[in-house]
Amino acid sequence: MKNTFGNNISITLFGESHGRSVGCVLDGVPAGIPVDYDNIIRLLALRRPEGAISTARSEKDEFLIHSGVFNGFTVGTPICITIPNNDTRSSDYEDITRLARPSHADYTAHIKYRGYEDPHGGGHFSGRITAALVAAGGIILPALNRKGIKIGTHIASCAGVKDREFDNYENDIDSLADLSFAVLDNDKANEMQSNILKAKEDLDSVGGILETAIIGLESGVGEPWFDTLEGMLSHALFSVPAVKGVEFGAGFKFAEMRGSSANDGFYTESGCVHTFTNNSGGINGGISNGMPIVLRCAVRPTPTIGKEQNTIDYVNLENAKISAKGRHDPCIVHRARIVVDCVCALVIADALAGKHGSDWLAL
Amino acid sequence: MKNTFGNNISITLFGESHGRSVGCVLDGVPAGIPVDYDNIIRLLALRRPEGAISTARSEKDEFLIHSGVFNGFTVGTPICITIPNNDTRSSDYEDITRLARPSHADYTAHIKYRGYEDPHGGGHFSGRITAALVAAGGIILPALNRKGIKIGTHIASCAGVKDREFDNYENDIDSLADLSFAVLDNDKANEMQSNILKAKEDLDSVGGILETAIIGLESGVGEPWFDTLEGMLSHALFSVPAVKGVEFGAGFKFAEMRGSSANDGFYTESGCVHTFTNNSGGINGGISNGMPIVLRCAVRPTPTIGKEQNTIDYVNLENAKISAKGRHDPCIVHRARIVVDCVCALVIADALAGKHGSDWLAL
Amino acid sequence: MKNTFGNNISITLFGESHGRSVGCVLDGVPAGIPVDYDNIIRLLALRRPEGAISTARSEKDEFLIHSGVFNGFTVGTPICITIPNNDTRSSDYEDITRLARPSHADYTAHIKYRGYEDPHGGGHFSGRITAALVAAGGIILPALNRKGIKIGTHIASCAGVKDREFDNYENDIDSLADLSFAVLDNDKANEMQSNILKAKEDLDSVGGILETAIIGLESGVGEPWFDTLEGMLSHALFSVPAVKGVEFGAGFKFAEMRGSSANDGFYTESGCVHTFTNNSGGINGGISNGMPIVLRCAVRPTPTIGKEQNTIDYVNLENAKISAKGRHDPCIVHRARIVVDCVCALVIADALAGKHGSDWLAL
């Protein structure tokens, strides 16, 4: 089950960038979850390229729900969603069918699929497939909200500019909800975007860090081996194209710390348990401790750039030069954030379905 | 299948720190793999605490193979290995059965298992369970070696001291093989150990970063969604106690880079394909590209420390103070490195079994 | 992963009888398998109702392949196929939304999905969903053929009439290929159909037994625990609506036999191993022995009948009477046979992919 993820609530992805449709089958969602089309449309819009800082390819993302929804509610059976591909200009990519974009999946796909791969627009490796993740998230995220769980991601750093840290989690998550460029400090958003445009002018691209908070998750969720919350989340998050690192709480900063400052002392107040600090990112021993889950994803600069680069013609096995001509993004960090939210929602919903049973999310 | 990992070659872990045995069932290993008991003993020794920088608890790690091995070879059926627990001094932990060690799993285990958890020595959350991973690795690692795949991990940083980077991967991996404190630059090892001892004197602990290289892995291994090499490796690695971050290639450094310097240009030489740089850590689009797989794990400081910390008595739900008295490690970075090697070996062997078939590893 | 089956080659089903589409995602199929649309159309036609002995509902089964196929070959990524529902007359089923058809899934679906189920035409429980299995089989069956594996199913018994037994497996399988009513002895076909029509006139329905042979499968395929060939095949076959029994080789007849006559003595000839008899149905210890796999599925009479039956109104929880008015089949045995072929093909292809690796089927 290669393109499927999840145990009790699972998602199967399919589609190629320039094929008929991308889409997903979302399975294990209990009957009785309201499906709000407008909310799915709203989330898909947050992923859609927009303005000068994104690719000029514009898909309307009109999605079709083929199954699993009836009279505005889930019926408990698998939900298949397809999103047709319309605005495909394969000619832009003609070179690409022979020249491997450095650090993109052109070459590895060619090896893996022995020459049968669909090379147009990155085929199955295109970021476009994440639209299907977002559509699924459009069903799961509101269901989690109704259970008091909120998920929000901001651009913690991009193009050399750092956003402020999470302060009041709930307010911050709410403030991010409808931003097409999700930054907590608006001034930083402007700086980042200006740096992205500079990179674009240089026919180059930039990367960044996305930071996610999940609040309202009860303690006791996750498994010691191997389905730790960290393991499940990272497994799914590394599928988001360009994510090359995932850390929880203090993450790599732990390397410089001592236990006495790294440890999150517990205290109890009015019968609730909290920690003074949250270096653990809300997870001890793979299991939620009731504090906010905090994680960060490193997003590499988009590999497709206009600048000339060394590469190979992988059909003739010759050295070559490549300068991408297709429409491409100088930065995908801001578009990836809603994908990260949706991936986290799927993982958390799956873990809770295992703990509380298959119908719990709808009750 | 909570405590099981892997699709075609899988491992199931079991055991509590102070129970009868810890152990594993290793399944899907093809018939005909030689099982070298001495090599398993050698690897277990690398994980065992030793000297002043580790816990004083000393287990002989005498393991029993109950099944799956006959006449020195695997027979193709599940291999159950148990490692009896002998040197258990539960009295040291008596307080711990009521006081939650900050950032340890005491509290989350108590919530998850509703008071039925075995609290002695961390129960199922103890690092001791990793001995079973190492025993399994003692069968898989040499099998991968015979296929030309080598895996090595060094302490890239510990207690504020950085090791040198990998230079010649093969030589470096070979040089690490028998080190109980696996550092490439011997001077740095002394510095690190001296800093660990300082932390110990302060009743404190330190963390670090483990860096792993996997060489000899063919290109084309991994899946786009969701079983990317990064996803599979990180899923398993986050089970190793204290790992709180996993990054591949340039990882979090990508955030500061532009595409033109981040991208790994391809070139071909004598019919082989290489990249000039390896910021991708050998993985493009979730699939190996033939370059060394390079990944780093952030290892948090051991949570159990002698220093007094704020915590709660989770039975009476009262605020309290805790100072650990049990034998514990001021640092587990050096002991975790062989665990990381073994976990990587299991993931890679599983991916190759899927690609080449269930018998391939033995052929 | 509830609606997904298979380890290395897997299928996910979706769809409701009167929803937008039924369909599947077929994953794990290697790149380079030719996809012959005409063959898929041919198989779908074998499942389609036809003539007086089937329902009058007629779907053209025009299918769409959304992904995973490019230039006439699989590309190695998930293949999503949708089959739109056109000829839906939900009004026929209006009563059914409140009255449980005896032995159908109306009541259990209502309980399981807590009133949110889509009741039209049986919803997700409709035999119509099997069209998606057949479409998937239309890709897998020819791929197995190219590997020398043939699968054929005949109506061993129906409406009280028995077909002759398999004689020459290969010839018999070939002769069944294009039959819309797959019987080895044509006279028996006429008798069966005449009995089906009698049942129809009586507003009743009939059942039968489907017998399947799989030839050309190498020895050594299957696992001892739990993925025996019998276990994997039966798991999938019991999903085919109306299948209530699965037996291999002599099956339930074994109960009356002694070991000396039940055992299949081995002999060797020209370096090949055979058995004198095949009471084992080609499987020993869960693993293929090189002889034809022979299995039988008991197919219950279609539950939806015109005759008046006792039932309940499950909304008001009152006793009631029901006489089905919707278009329905007096017999589905003949339509199910191609579904059984396709299900067997998926299971065998999955087992072989595990044994020989993910690309084997295409090589």
Place this chain on the structure above:
Amino acid sequence: MKNTFGNNISITLFGESHGRSVGCVLDGVPAGIPVDYDNIIRLLALRRPEGAISTARSEKDEFLIHSGVFNGFTVGTPICITIPNNDTRSSDYEDITRLARPSHADYTAHIKYRGYEDPHGGGHFSGRITAALVAAGGIILPALNRKGIKIGTHIASCAGVKDREFDNYENDIDSLADLSFAVLDNDKANEMQSNILKAKEDLDSVGGILETAIIGLESGVGEPWFDTLEGMLSHALFSVPAVKGVEFGAGFKFAEMRGSSANDGFYTESGCVHTFTNNSGGINGGISNGMPIVLRCAVRPTPTIGKEQNTIDYVNLENAKISAKGRHDPCIVHRARIVVDCVCALVIADALAGKHGSDWLAL
């Protein structure tokens, strides 16, 4: 995950007949389930050979619980149980290491494991491995009992003699509990045993049919595709050595029935829903309908018999004769019944854990 079964509660089996131990890892069992050693001993005794109608091999089945149990309760972590092999007389089997017992797994194991298999006593294919299933059932069965679910299996037919049918399910199940030869009509037990002894005198063996009833299971358990109750149960049951057919309710008798007599009309009484008949065996559309689950397993005659049979020497690939000399059972039907109970218990517990959540069984 070849030797593992189950989604939320799962079991992994290991062991060879003459290896150190057979055993299992039972995972997903919630914390807080009482573990009654005496009950496990009692169930193991029901599986143990006894008297003239069974093999003379006698194992005391002293089991060790290595993990997952503390202070008499499960702790929520994986439960590893080993059962040491003591009474092994490999010399009896010396011929067998070269001569394939007809219809046993000797030959298929040799092909599958390429000559590395452990041939003593059938290795991993020995019925002895089922002792581990029974030990696991000894934990799960009483837990289900506490939830009002009872499971009982009787020998519906053996050696040509038929037992009476289930009459009052609850009383009948209770009456079977401690029988070493589980038949509802005691006279029939004597007839069966006498026929088994006749077969034994003839150096032959006999088969039979086991019929199982599961009562107290709520309606709404099971999935439409592919994890139907029938599919899950049969998948696991076909792992029980010698099971070659599984049917539910009327099973293969459906072939001769018409819908009007096959259908189970519903009625409601005092707010509860029942059916007048139970030809469906308590399952509609793969989902429990609240009536007793009734299934039958066809058990083939033991393949190992003293009579001379044709076979091959599979090492030299020569035709040969074989007459088994090892201790073996003229009939295993009576010993398999407790195994069937335990397998059913595991499947039902797993399905309920998915529906009601991971802790439900303990609450």
